[in-house]
Amino acid sequence: MSKGNILIAGGSGFLGSYLCDYYVSQDYFVDCLDNLSTGSKNNVKHLLNNRLFSYTQHDVTKKLPKDISDKKYDFILNMASPASPPHYQRLAVETLEVGSQGTKNLLEKALKDKARFFHASTSEVYGDPDVHPQPESYKGSVNCYGPRSMYDEAKRYAEALIYVYHEKYGVNTTVARFFNTYGPRMDPHDGRVVSNLIVQAIKNKPLTIYGDGTQTRSFCYVDDLVNGIIKLIESNEHNPINLGNPGEFTINELAEKVLSLTGSKSKITYSPLPGDDPLQRKPVIEIAKKKLNWEPTIDLETGLQKTIEYFKNQSL
Numbered sequence: 218m219s220k221g222n223i224l225i226a227g228g229s230g231f232l233g234s235y236l237c238d239y240y241v242s243q244d245y246f247v248d249c250l251d252n253l254s255t256g257s258k259n260n261v262k263h264l265l266n267n268r269l270f271s272y273t274q275h276d277v278t279k280k281l282p283k284d285i286s287d288k289k290y291d292f293i294l295n296m297a298s299p300a301s302p303p304h305y306q307r308l309a310v311e312t313l314e315v316g317s318q319g320t321k322n323l324l325e326k327a328l329k330d331k332a333r334f335f336h337a338s339t340s341e342v343y344g345d346p347d348v349h350p351q352p353e354s355y356k357g358s359v360n361c362y363g364p365r366s367m368y369d370e371a372k373r374y375a376e377a378l379i380y381v382y383h384e385k386y387g388v389n390t391t392v393a394r395f396f397n398t399y400g401p402r403m404d405p406h407d408g409r410v411v412s413n414l415i416v417q418a419i420k421n422k423p424l425t426i427y428g429d430g431t432q433t434r435s436f437c438y439v440d441d442l443v444n445g446i447i448k449l450i451e452s453n454e455h456n457p458i459n460l461g462n463p464g465e466f467t468i469n470e471l472a473e474k475v476l477s478l479t480g481s482k483s484k485i486t487y488s489p490l491p492g493d494d495p496l497q498r499k500p501v502i503e504i505a506k507k508k509l510n511w512e513p514t515i516d517l518e519t520g521l522q523k524t525i526e527y528f529k530n531q532s533l
């Protein structure tokens with residue numbers, strides 16, 4: 218007997234796979250749906266023979282498979298979406314579709330099953346912010362017609378849809394806005410800054426920094442984020458909540474840390490900053506602290522060290 222059923226869309230991605238692990242470990246039956254557009258079955262291969270885990274390759278913008286549609290879920294987690302700029306720019310229409318039709322299909326299922334619905338939103342809903350740091354009440358500065366708009370607007374549309382399903386149809390929804398998260402199981406080649414720099418450093422290749430490196434980001438280690446997600450799912454909260462590490466670092470500082478922790482001889486090179494790249498990013502996490510009793514505990518050096526160890530054991 219399991220404790221209940223959980224559907225995890227995008228479950229074989231970087232973050233979704235940790236949620237599959239956690240809920241299987243808690244005796245839930247986990248159905249993982251993923252179209253493998255950016256994720257990898259490797260992230261869940263250790264679960265494939267587990268009696269509490271089932272994997273289905275499926276695009277959530279399409280009608281749900283019959284066995285999933287017929288089953289009743291207690292929780293539905295929507296982690297499905299390309300997440301890094303090279304991926305969402307390559308899969309631009311698909312990114313808009315998964316944020317819109319994909320989210321709608323999963324909300325309809327949550328409505329039918331009376332399930333708690335969790336959605337992975339992003340700090341990108343704040344765009345290139347003119348308020349710093351960013352609280353949940355900040356409404357954002359987003360370009361709806363530009364190189365990041367397919368991702369930012371898909372996520373904003375998804376939040377609007379979730380609001381309607383909650384307010385109008387009473388679906389038990391919750392939304393987290395994640396800030397840059399890193400750690401083992403990241404795709405080494407998906408173009409995110411932490412993985413880019415670590416891979417280049419391990420290979421003793423020049424570290425590429427876009428812009429002059431004075432732009433800032435806040436980096437959250439994956440274990441901290443996953444703890445926050447679980448607390449949020451288990452809470453009664455409905456409004457979007459920031460989950461991220463408020464430590465703020467310039468990209469130059471990040472690159473220096475990567476060089477010193479890897480002992481790499483690589484040099485740093487600078488390339489032009491892509492359009493609409495946010496100059497500053499830092500979450501206000503007072504709501505998560507107060508309502509979820511959550512805050513990150515893993516500092517950047519410790520998290521980078523664990524991530525570097527992981528990448529050193531991968532074929533890069």
Ligand SMILES: NC(=O)c1ccc[n+]([C@@H]2O[C@H](COP(=O)([O-])OP(=O)(O)OC[C@H]3O[C@@H](n4cnc5c(N)ncnc54)[C@H](O)[C@@H]3O)[C@@H](O)[C@H]2O)c1
Nearest residue numbers: 227230231232252253254255256276277297298337395398
């Ligand atoms: N990692 C971060 O720093 C970060 C920050 C903010 C938000 N997020 C959000 O968190 C979620 C997970 O991100 P991640 O970092 O694990 O990225 P990821 O690319 O590793 O995981 C996303 C997963 O969704 C799957 N997917 C994409 N489109 C799909 C579709 N139409 N149908 C079914 N599966 C589909 C992919 O194959 C992949 O396995 C995403 O929604 C992302 O936007 C991540």
